[in-house]
Amino acid sequence: MPPTLSAAPAAILIPLGTAFVMPLIGRFVRHFRPALCIASLLCSGVVLLSLGDPVLKGQTLVYWMSSWAPRDGLAIGISLSVDAWGWLIALITVIVGLASVIYAAGYLRGETGHETYYVLVMLLITGLIGFALSGDLFNQFVWLEVFSVAAFALTAFHPEHAESIEAAFKYLITNSIAAFFVAIGLTLLYLNTGALNLAHVARDFKPTPGGMIGVGLLVGGYATKAALVPWHFWLPDAHAAAPTPVSALFSGALIKIGLYAVARCVFTLVPPGHNDLLRTALIGVGTASIFVGGVQMLHQKQIKRILAYSSVAQMGYLIIGVGLGSPGALAGAALHALHHALVKSALFMGTGAVVRQTDAHTLDECGGLARLMPITFVLVSGGTAALAGMPFSSGYLGKSLITEAAKESGMDWLSLVVVGAGIFTLAGMLRLIWRVFFGEHRTTGAGGAHEAPLIMLMPIAALMIGSLLIGFSAEGMTKNLGAWAAHALQNRDAYIGQVMEGTVPPESLSAPEIHPPEPGDISHWGSSILILVGGVGMAYLSLRKPFSAGTLPYTLIYQARRISLALRLWHTGIVTDYALWNSVGTALLIVPLMIQR
Amino acid sequence: MLQSPRSRQRERRIERQPEMTIITRTIIRGLLPVLVVFGVYIVTYGHLTPGGGFQGGMILVGAIMSFYLAYGFNIIRQFHEDDLDLAEHIGALGYLFTGLIGIFAGGTFLYNALKGGPAGGLLSGGIIFVLNFVVGLKVASGTLLVLLILLEALQKGE
């Protein structure tokens, strides 16, 4: 056992211990609770980084709880299996968690219930890290419930607002159904293989109908966490109703866990040769997510709901990367997950600062804030550019990698989808920026606003700097991080072998060659320019009405708007409808698995 | 739905009645020591027989709840939320530290470093014996806390 490995459980235990210690010593640390959280997250991050060296050389580190290593090829013990893909997601969680806790120290000033808040946030982060590092299906399920329950409670952190309670209830019902899907799914996998360890299940998996239904239920359950269409209904409600630092954590880390788990199921659980149709289905799901999220962005009035629907669209983007399944696409998905975690949490925090300083929740209540909150304005604009995938930002890297991979797989139409995603994202965000930061002050709250405290701006700026760094070191990030994440997902046999036998086949320790386009290379800027033109045009059309009634363009826009309103009506707000779509989506996912048995 | 207003009123009065009949109270008073001993037994012998910290803790909560059913809300008001909260966190931390014993003994997390007595004996479980107690503490206090909060909300008539 390498010396760094013995520290692996500390990455989970330190935040968990903090969550339990805090109420005990709460009286003495009243003003230092954020500091305590930050310290424990830093420790957890250091532990993770210390594991980084072997993990980013293609190894899977395995830690057997209570020393119950597999005997005679049977894994009875519970393991932490850390490979580059899970490691990256855990690291994302720690980074976003740090930013969120620092931001919360400013955001929660003047509110009560700090202790509950920090305990729940630490439990949420612990659950996310635990899920990403765990190598056992049932333990993953338990961690899933740990972070879900913490997330439900955090969504309802303001019980005096009817909306937060409503959102929490819808979140709870939809995600409980998803959890039952996961539970039934892993029972079926146990029936199929007689094991619960992920590697053991993967090794003995037989593509019988029961096993395939089990995998389908798992994917459907995790897709609810990843907020893909049609499992996404809880996301806009929960993101908009939760306190802003929690929204940042949801968007940055929680839905990434869903993506992590879906990719794990598709690549590690299902034997190669049986997952092609499922991956095609996931590409369809991703396209639908991009479309629904993008169109819904343009219909929203609430500031945070716009960002929430943008998250739905971006998750569609990521799942397309997983669905393509080539090394380039997976590296793109991994790097895009990192990018989206940084940028979307920064955007949530930036707009959350606006909401907090003006007490305005909808676009109609703000206006003219660019002069009053210049730093926030700059940060949000920068985040928008990164989110739309402009060159030299982190978004450009993932976007170009996924587009390249789509072209290689012969799905050229996907690059159109990618451009469309960029256009919708840019248009929705420009609409937000225009209505919030320009024009006249529409309310007295907006007129009397001033810049948010430094402690709230610092984490936003740090996240944006991180995004820029990724954008500029495209080559290095792809080679040292993205390629290894793709390698971890694709080398199924190496994962199984390292967990079950503990040996590393040397030929498995080479990363795939992936060459990202240089951000400075103008010949690749075509799609970005297209996105810029299309996005600005669409934002203009949605804000101003340049055509007079009766002309052809007016009629076309009017009709397109009317048709797209049907999407709005789809989000009925009745939780039982959401439950129905949840189960329909899962049932549909099982179909491709059953066909390609 | 189809009840007359008077019968609904009567129902509410029964609901608010602080304690149940003397028969129930006597039976439960006699049963309480048995239930508590049974709960503690299930916790203590968790590693030898079907059972364990969780099951025993739940039985303890069941004992307290049956007392509530017989004597009304005032009897369990003696448990303070803060104390229960404290006990729950002590239980959780106890689990963490017991797990850490394994690491300090040179093994892995939760490594069974305490070698107990002969197989089948009370101490044969090593750290599992300890874990049963901390889990029992956490489960009993945590569940009681949840029930207490819910019952308080009911008492307020909400």
Place this chain on the structure above:
Amino acid sequence: MFFLNFVAAILLFLIGLYGLIRARNLVRILLNLGVMESSTYLMLVALGYRSGATAPIFYEPKIVPGITPTVDPIMQALALTSIVIGVVTLALALSLIIHLARHYRTLDVRRIRRLRG
């Protein structure tokens, strides 16, 4: 025998799901959620069951590992864990319902839709 349990669990799950989708009352939604939950317990326990087998307590001389048939204890442990998780979720959901009833003065799910679109 196992097959029957299996069918019962699936039926229970589907009944719960159908009831949940058709339900209009918040408490009824939770009850249906409980039915779905119990289907997972049934499935887990049924998976570990072996007819004629005994408890896997190996210090008794008449129970020999590998020879005496024993039930699968893992599934029972999992069922217990699921029960804990279910209790936590239900308790949280109930407290949310209390708050919802206070805010909206109704338990009809069709009228609790301030967040939509």
